[in-house]
Amino acid sequence: MRNSTLFSLLFSCFFFSLCCSKSSHEATQLLKFNSSPKSLKILRDNWWNLIRNIHQFPVYVSSQDGQMEADKIEKLPGQPEDVKFDQYSGYVTVDPTKGRALFYYFVEAPQDSSSKPLVLWLNGGPGCSSLGAGAMRELGPFRVNSDGKTLYANEAAWNNVANVIFLESPAGVGFSYSNTSSDYQNTGDKSTADDTYTFLINWLERFPQYKNRDFFITGESYAGHYIPELAALILKNNAANKNTIIQLKGIAMGNAYVDGDTNDKATYDYLWSHALIADETYSNIQSNCNFSSSVSNADCDEALTAAQNEIGNIDMYDIYAPICSTSSNIKASVQPDPCASDYVDNYLNLAEVQKALHATVHLPYPWTACSDVIGYWNDAPATLLPTIQDLIHNGLRVWFYSGDQDSVVPVTSTRYSIKMLKLPVESQWKPWYTNDQVGGYVIGYKGLTLATVRGAGHLVPSYQPERALTMFSSFLKGKF
Template sequence: METRRQRGRGHWPGSRQAQNQEEEQGSMANQYQGARGEEGDQVVTVINRMTDLLARLIDQQGQVLGNQQRDPEVGEYRALERFQKFAPPKFLRGPDPKADENLFETMEDIFTASRGKKHDPLLKHLKARRSSKRSVNYVTEELGNEYSPVYVGPQEGLKEADRITTLPGQPNAVNFDQYSGYVTVDPKAGRALFYYFAESQNSSAKPLVLWLNGGPGCSSIGAGAMTELGPFRVNKDGSTLWLNPYAWNTVANVLFLESPAGVGFSYSNTSSDYITGDTKTAADSYTFLVNWLERFPEYKTRDFLITGESYAGHYVPQLAQLILHNNEITNQTVINLKGIAIGNPYVDIETQGSGTYDYYWTHALISDEIHQGIFSNCNFSSGNTSDACQTNEDQADSAIGNIDYYNIYAPLCSSSSNTPTTSWLSV
């Protein structure tokens, strides 16, 4: 009988390699536990939960991972490939910080592919562990008193080339203009950022709003434009679109940016560019804006706002700071920044952890007992999760149920309709 760990490792179920690997992984896990003590125990526990999730992915996605004609663009397949490269026993050979980083990146890839609930406690734990091992490269450390000129490339004719006549499956009666394309931010490295721009009706009277999703690594088009605030939503058939009545482009001209390079359609021809940080992300976003405004010069003097969510809690204020700094150094309004807005911003590990459960509690999603248990047993500043803390977090997840915690009062979506129903589903 195949085990979850065999399936999670990447050898297809029932194979002799899978059985041998199960034995090797168990042995190496024991060595890792012996070498790393309590931390080793925690990591092995997480490994087992990760392989359990991957097994469920195989079942839930119609054997996507086991299909002989596997598509490398499928998220689950990419996650499995990464798991094969970095998974046990490779990262169980001793105290290696790089191996730990690969482990936590692997697990986040798999959780991203699962399309599961955003508030899974293990995912929060993984992000906290990864964040605690990564130094944040803040823009404030890099800003000096001199202005460093940015690359500005030729933009003539590119606006019209970027015009979207119609999107696949787009409904009729669309009365606003759309554009998408690439803006080169470093020609030497071959680095370019992708954007989607949805103008508003009567666009000349409306401000320009930049939207940034977080992650780091979330697509502003796949997430922000298509599932949150963009002009369209995707129907269940996966081929047609419907108009979003709450789209932000009803009141503003909205620019969705895929940043940094490697996110969504943004890319670089220099592989080292995919090792990035906050400073480089802000610099590239600034260069993008300067060039984009050359392509769309009618927006140069327009009121400009930067908005975003999640890790945009770093992206938004850092980009705003860079804009204000460069405006001051050059003694001119290069970008007419008027304000910023961030929803559910990632600030730091402790604030993110404690704030999440305070939010649940103050909105009557979890009981006093669960809330008290979490704050008695969980140390959000360290990122380490004890068994008692994990139990309390699991209780919180169970109590919250299958709701959208970004819109807790909205009805759930029924599997038989494209839009929310008026009745609540049992969870």
Template structure:
């Protein structure tokens, strides 16, 4: 496939949104596409599924550093501005994944609020690539706290996922959030493969630091480009467990929300979503589907570029992460359309750049290339390898008995629900439980279908960041996933 097709797809995902929250921040998408089409990239930047690299590679033992006393040093006494009556332990700090380069990944860990010694361990990853799992995942979505509008204080998240699990939020790769490298060239060398290996190295060392979790059931969850991170890391865990004598991680399942999984079905899903949600005219839709071969598209394809430009103008300035919600700079009150405040990123950024907060988190800010930010554009622009599909990895995980869940908020225009459905259909997995509505709080929370070794769930009224838009419904999905049961029917 031509590499330029990927950027046309990225444009379609973000039609007309110049104020997105996490992603292509403050860049006009059409201008962005034109720039990306003209940029030279290495031949390996986009590749078909690399079976040798991700499936049969012999993994060597990772370097395990001494961890004595590190857990105690990482314990957070209290976060500035946190609400009273916090009844769970919090930790944060660094795990060095490459001592020669000085590459260290930052984590934030919250124990389960009740019975933490018997609850499973979960790793949460946000995507981008290059966006913070701490800022987005912990402080905007599923963590125990949310940042108030003052950017200085925190409030309880009633629907925090640490009700059901002990959760690690990992900022990865180095250069994202508080994670860093002493070798600055590392920031231009990140990619799918290195991220999987660094995350695995992090986990092995983290479990040495917190040995009580070594035998605990382990799950990985995340969203967006974590649709790559998660299956690739899961596969690395299984391969390393088979090929080394180091810690065997008790991986039981993975869950991916509004995830980028497969290139071809993502293009098809995005175009169909925009048309069926009245964000694209019939003429443009039929023009795109009749005239554009997205697997061959290049910057000289003037017909398709003209149609995409027309789609940009026709869609207008919508917020692609939730097509029915206002953007942060909207004059509307956020709660008039959505319960989620689209300016939350601004509050989080202010909070995490307060020196007192950084000290409480044990953040090594002197080693960072810049103040804390939600996403690293440098990491994103210099990403070295993107697999066009991870479906073969997912198939292998299914064959190994790993629990696979894919869930989608149904108002997300960045990676729409149609992308997930088309990718799952491509797997050709038999249906065990037919499509049905599931319920919570006496309302339809979404829809679910159980496949052989795979579950697909929609979350009604949720945008890209599902736990932000529909926290109660998202918690039901997470609890069901952890417990290995389908969401509750009527």
């Protein structure tokens, strides 16, 4: 794996730029994961064999009678007037013996919800909230005002074209919990996939009208692990059950962390190509750093320290965005507001908000954007590329999309990862448009599409909501 000295420096470099902005929780969490010890490598490399050879059935399924009606949200505190869609939230038990339950927030389309597809959104981390980021800052129907108490409408919300579930997973993230505290110390990719699958089976019992609906999985960052792993489990269990329980049609991953060693190299290529580090520093990193090696290298450490000093205090999620600062007047004129995560934290910790959301379990800690209770991450594959290759071979629609101003999981990382799949090009690189402006670029490979989103950071729908909606709508259609 990677040597701890190298990654402590890498973490310091990024943390310095993130410490003044709570908006970068996912990046901080991802870097913590990336600096995990070498002993994790064995489990990472054997993860796919593990999941391939274990049959998930029987899955825990409980009666959901009356639960859908009980989960309906009458009104969120401070929401705009004249909301024209139904919204639901609550808990779904995934392990009754241990008392483990996952929290979800679900918004239906305001028009023709009965004919629109069902979409699951997953944020990454690992261990970050899809409610706090995905729903409240990115693609959900509302965003939080600076007062931390009221909401305003997101006109480019993805529920304009789909019915969207936001899931806080695994247990210990957001409002999701377990009554068995050891669960928080035994979390990893496989348990997360298993619990998310169990959630979906029970959720479809609670909302049976969606059982035969086309289903898609989307998300970002470390969801580059969650999404293909869950998709593989769904396909395997559909086959094992001799029945298509979940009508999975495709996956879309934004700035997705799918191959660790590729991402490490790609980050510094991106930083240099965007004039954030010096030529000499970049040359020294290229010459002295082997990101797949476990051998300590003083010259590499020195080069990374130089890069840390050269980058300065910027938002690595979006290299051109301002950071949150109480002394700055820039907040009012910049979108997205760099302090938006602070407003979300305040809102989701209001007692009246938690009551409206049916988040009625009294946890011994406040809601946070990324989990402070999940401990050691037990298992994760070093690369998801073999899994993605299998999904392509099984005919699943696979899209990568990438905000081109993110340096945490940059577009260079996504392009290097796709190159490793060795897929033939079927449609050449071309621009795509929103409101007569270039929204990004797209290239079609055999079984896979890559779309960039111009001017977007790591949280693509937050930085470029209209362009993100155009991209997402195109994904649902299968073409631009």
